[in-house]
Amino acid sequence: MSIVIAVDGPAASGKGTLARRLAAELGYAYLDTGLLYRAVGVEILRVAADPADEAIAADIAREFCISEMNFADPALRNETSGHVAAVVATHANVRAALVGLQREFARNPPGSAPGAVLDGRDIGTIICPGADYKFFVDAAIEVRAGRRAKELREKGDPSIYSRVLHDMKERDLRDRTRKIAPLAPAADASVIDTTNLSADAAFALAMSLIK
Numbered sequence: 001m002s003i004v005i006a007v008d009g010p011a012a013s014g015k016g017t018l019a020r021r022l023a024a025e026l027g028y029a030y031l032d033t034g035l036l037y038r039a040v041g042v043e044i045l046r047v048a049a050d051p052a053d054e055a056i057a058a059d060i061a062r063e064f065c066i067s068e069m070n071f072a073d074p075a076l077r078n079e080t081s082g083h084v085a086a087v088v089a090t091h092a093n094v095r096a097a098l099v100g101l102q103r104e105f106a107r108n109p110p111g112s113a114p115g116a117v118l119d120g121r122d123i124g125t126i127i128c129p130g131a132d133y134k135f136f137v138d139a140a141i142e143v144r145a146g147r148r149a150k151e152l153r154e155k156g157d158p159s160i161y162s163r164v165l166h167d168m169k170e171r172d173l174r175d176r177t178r179k180i181a182p183l184a185p186a187a188d189a190s191v192i193d194t195t196n197l198s199a200d201a202a203f204a205l206a207m208s209l210i211k
């Protein structure tokens with residue numbers, strides 16, 4: 001059985017950075033599950049369908065095969081796909097279509113890796129409730145919006161902090177209050193607050209909890 005590490009948290013909390021570093025340090029496979037929801041969003045926009053259309057979104061999700069997906073597609077990383085992802089992620093049938101792939105990745109990590117690190121919103125609660133280690137990474141929303149605005153500016157997007165903060169509040173609310181698999185720490189998760197913690201310090205803390 002592979003060792004599974006679940007890393008959940010809201011946008012720009014530092015969960016992706018932490019999850020990638022844990023995977024690199026331990027030699028585990030890494031899956032950014034947000035990209036699955038983003039890919040559904042990108043595809044639904046490409047076929048000019050309405051993200052609120054659950055049946056179409058679920059049909060798209062059912063076609064996915066992790067090994068064939070192009071996670072390097074820049075369209076998966078922009079603000080539009082993040083926003084549409086949060087809409088399609090509220091559909092029960094989309095989530096149901098994506099559960100199997102994620103569990104399979106955790107059970108049988110690619111490349112015969114001895115373990116898997118999955119980051120997302122519901123890994124410790126729904127996808128892998130039996131994960132060996134669970135982290136919930138959080139930070140004050142103003143700090144998260146500041147990080148995201150900086151990241152976007154570095155990519156050449158002249159983003160305004162107030163707009164990013166507004167969008168992030170909306171997405172957080174959607175993720176935390178949706179009926180299915182809302183964003184919440186698992187009861188047995190270690191919470192890491194990165195409001196005043198560097199990426200190095202968060203990594204060191206997580207590693208000390210694992211050891």
Ligand code: C5P
Binds near residue numbers: 082089120
């Ligand atoms: O993590 P990321 O910002 O890429 O996720 C985009 C959106 O996908 C989130 O706001 C959330 O609505 C959804 N998501 C989810 N469950 C996951 C990962 C992402 O609902 N495990």
